[in-house]
Amino acid sequence: MFGKEKSSVKQCAALERKLVEYLDGRARPADRHAVEEHLSGCASCRLRAEEFRALWTALDDLPEVSPSPAFDATLRTRIAAEPARRSFWDWLPSPRLAFAVTALVVMSAWLSSVPRVTTNPTVVSQASQASEVSPESDFGMIRDLPVLENFDVVSKFDALSELPVTQGRPTGEGVKESR
C-alpha cells in the first residue's frame, strides 16, 4: 500500500511538468494521454487542473492598457534625434573626391618610399669612380678659380703697397721698388 502511494506521488510530481502544456493544448499526444490517464485516477490533481483552468479564465479579466496618443509622435521625435551613423566614406562629398584623396595618399606614400640615391649597381660604380679625384686635379680646380687666378688684381691692390718691406719676404710693388 505504501509503495502504491509512493508511486502515485511520483506520478503527481511528473504531472506538474506536463500540466501547463496539457492545459494550453500544446502537449504531444503521448504526454496528453499520460496526463489524462493520471487525472482520471487522481482526485487532487484533477482538482488542481480545474483550478488552473479557472485561473487562466480569471487572468483574462486583466484589462489592457493602451499606449498614450502621443506614443508614436514621441517615438518619431526620438528616432529623428538619433545621431546618424556615418562611415568614413560618408563624410566625403562624392566618390570622385574619395578616389582623388585615395590616389593622392597612395602617390605620397609611394614617393616617400622611393630612395633618393639610385641603387642601380652600374650607376653606383660610375658615381664612385667620379668621386675618386686625384690631388693634382684638385689643385687644378683651385688654380682655375677666377679670383685667385687674377694675379693683376692682387698685385695692384693699393693697400698692399703701404705694408713695410721686410727682407727675405718680398711682397707686391714694394718688392719691385726695393730692387
Add this chain to the structure above:
Amino acid sequence: MARTDVQLMLDVKAGDDQSFELLLRKYRTPLVNFLYRMVRDTAVAEDLAQEVFLRVYRARQEYAPSAKFTTWMFRIATNLALNSVRDNRHRLMEISMDQTVDSGESEQPALEVPDRAPSVEQELVARCRAEMILKAIHALPEKQRAAVLLHKYQELDYDEIARVLECSESALKSLLFRAYETLRVELAPLVSPTVRVDRVPADRSGQPAC
C-alpha cells in the same frame, strides 16, 4: 500577401521606414501591456516600450533573422523591464485603479477598464478583480512573472519564451508550473470552484482587497 515580421525587419534594414511603422503599429500595444504588467507603472512602461523600438531601429543594420522577430523584441523588452524593476525596486509605487497619470498632453486613467458591467457595484468588483490579479502577478519573482506574461498574454511558443529568458524548455515548464501554482493559491477566491466572487473580495484581515 502580408509580409512576415522578419521580412518587414529586413525591409527596415534596407532603408524602408514604412515597414518600421508597420512593426510599430503591430507591437506597440502588446509591448506596452507586457511592460506595464512587468513594472506596474504606465509612464515607465511607455518609456521602456519606446526604448525597445528605439533599440530595434538602431540595430536594423546589424539585424540577422536568426530567430523570430518577437523573440528578439521581447528579449530586449524583458531585459529592460528587469533592469528597471531592479533599479527602482526601493521606490516602486502602488498605482490604484483610480489614479491618473500624466501622459504628456492629456490625463487618462492608469487602466482603461472596459465598461462591461452596468451597475456601479459590478464595475467595482471587476476593478477589484483586475487589481488583485495585477498585484498577484507583480508579487511573483521577476523571471516567473515574465514567463507567465509571455505565455498567457503574448502566447509565445515554449522555445521562444525559453530563448527570451535564456533557459531550457524543461526549466521553463517547471518555472511556469510554479508561477501558476503560486497564482492559484494567491487568487483562490477567484479560481476555487467553491468560492464565487460576486462581491468585493476581502483580504485575510477582512478588509476589501482594493
